[in-house]
Amino acid sequence: MGKDRDAEYRSKVSGYYHQLMEQCQANMDRMDRELPRAREDFGEILKERGVTRRNFLKWTSAMTAALMLPPIFKPMVARAAENFSRLPVVWLHFAECTGCSESFLRTSYPNVDDILLDTISLEYHETLMAAAGYQAEANLEKALKDFPGKFVCVIEGAIPMGLDGKYLTLGPKGKTALELGREVTSKAAATICIGSCSCFGNIQAAKPNPTDAKGIRDALHISTVNIAGCPPSPQNFVGTILHFLMFGGMPPLDSLGRPVWAYGKRIHDYCERRPHYDAGEYVEEWGDDGAKKGWCLYKMGCKGPYTYSNCARIRFNDGMSWPIMAGHGCMGCTEPAFWDTMAPLEKPISEKPIGGWGVTARVDSLGAALTGAAIVGIAAHAGLTAAKGHGQPKKAEPDKESHE
Ligand code: SF4
Numbered sequence: 001m002g003k004d005r006d007a008e009y010r011s012k013v014s015g016y017y018h019q020l021m022e023q024c025q026a027n028m029d030r031m032d033r034e035l036p037r038a039r040e041d042f043g044e045i046l047k048e049r050g051v052t053r054r055n056f057l058k059w060t061s062a063m064t065a066a067l068m069l070p071p072i073f074k075p076m077v078a079r080a081a082e083n084f085s086r087l088p089v090v091w092l093h094f095a096e097c098t099g100c101s102e103s104f105l106r107t108s109y110p111n112v113d114d115i116l117l118d119t120i121s122l123e124y125h126e127t128l129m130a131a132a133g134y135q136a137e138a139n140l141e142k143a144l145k146d147f148p149g150k151f152v153c154v155i156e157g158a159i160p161m162g163l164d165g166k167y168l169t170l171g172p173k174g175k176t177a178l179e180l181g182r183e184v185t186s187k188a189a190a191t192i193c194i195g196s197c198s199c200f201g202n203i204q205a206a207k208p209n210p211t212d213a214k215g216i217r218d219a220l221h222i223s224t225v226n227i228a229g230c231p232p233s234p235q236n237f238v239g240t241i242l243h244f245l246m247f248g249g250m251p252p253l254d255s256l257g258r259p260v261w262a263y264g265k266r267i268h269d270y271c272e273r274r275p276h277y278d279a280g281e282y283v284e285e286w287g288d289d290g291a292k293k294g295w296c297l298y299k300m301g302c303k304g305p306y307t308y309s310n311c312a313r314i315r316f317n318d319g320m321s322w323p324i325m326a327g328h329g330c331m332g333c334t335e336p337a338f339w340d341t342m343a344p345l346e347k348p349i350s351e352k353p354i355g356g357w358g359v360t361a362r363v364d365s366l367g368a369a370l371t372g373a374a375i376v377g378i379a380a381h382a383g384l385t386a387a388k389g390h391g392q393p394k395k396a397e398p399d400k401e402s403h404e
């Protein structure tokens with residue numbers, strides 16, 4: 001009986017992925033016909049940057065796994081990477097520190113993710129483009145005219161809503177971020193918010209929020225894909241674009257607009273210090289014996305139990321390390337209003353309910369409610385049909401998924 005159920009389950013999963021593969025192939029054929037030609041040959045770029053074929057294949061395997069796809073999708077991920085530079089992107093900067101762009105640019109040992117970011121077809125990016133003033137404005141107008149409904153709008157930074165948006169004006173015509181955001185996102189195929197400022201307002205929106213700053217979803221009332229983090233992982237951005245190129249839509253999102261494949265699990269669930277948490281072995285003071293032994297940082301204010309992100313699995317700087325590995329607790333930077341809700345950052349908040357969005361489980365009991373990796377993997381792609389039209393709904397709809 002058990003074996004029959006297993007066989008039935010395996011056959012359902014295999015049928016599902018078979019169907020997904022067909023959608024992927026059909027979409028990539030369409031993209032091949034519709035996207036502008038590549039400016040440079042990707043294979044040549046990899047060669048020039050010293051990435052061997054073997055390293056590229058290793059990266060393809062890792063990215064396929066990160067996207068929660070089975071290995072049969074590796075050739076599709078490779079094909080999407082080759083098309084990466086063909087997708088037109090308009091990158092807007094609002095109220096922020098440009099740290100997200102900086103963190104994507106400042107890499108000492110560029111890997112494939114970094115090379116893809118270098119080749120991205122930026123039709124407009126205020127801090128990177130050479131043009132300024134009216135010339136920059138003309139570039140933006142040209143991009144909107146040349147690629148209506150075909151470009152991806154990436155937004156870094158929050159929108160100050162106070163004084164009818166006048167706390168932030170940009171460009172020679174003095175448009176407010178609110179006006180510019182409305183104009184550009186209405187013509188985009190999809191809008192990706194990069195970093196917690198554009199996702200949720202972040203430090204600009206921290207109390208007392210004098211400019212009434214808001215994340216893009218709340219400010220413009222549109223659906224966005226939120227690549228949260230301060231700064232976010234470049235891999236989560238690259239993976240989201242690859243998903244768009246493969247399936248013609250953005251990946252399924254959690255209730256906060258974050259891709260399920262990247263933000264579906266808590267920091268605490270994959271943390272290498274978790275056995276010490278379970279054994280009750282904590283760092284009690286910076287530099288104590290527990291710190292030297294790599295014990296759990298919960299009592300030093302680690303917010304990993306409240307924070308959804310894949311930092312522990314993908315790490316930073318080409319997988320070299322991540323904050324908890326380096327010895328400091330997670331600050332919860334992928335969660336809304338973390339400056340207010342996670343403070344004080346170096347003190348525990350053990351009695352606080354998990355998250356700020358109605359999930360009432362506490363740290364010690366949440367693990368039991370988590371689903372298995374295979375189910376999360378399927379959920380990470382299950383909304384594909386809804387996303388297929390790759391236009392974004394004009395109004396943000398109440399999301400149905402939650403973390404429980
Ligand atoms: S509390 Fe922080 S350091 Fe401890 S196991 Fe959880 S995520 Fe890791």
Ligand code: SF4
Nearest residue numbers: 311323330331332333
């Ligand atoms: S470990 Fe926590 S604070 Fe650090 S980047 Fe990841 S989510 Fe943000």
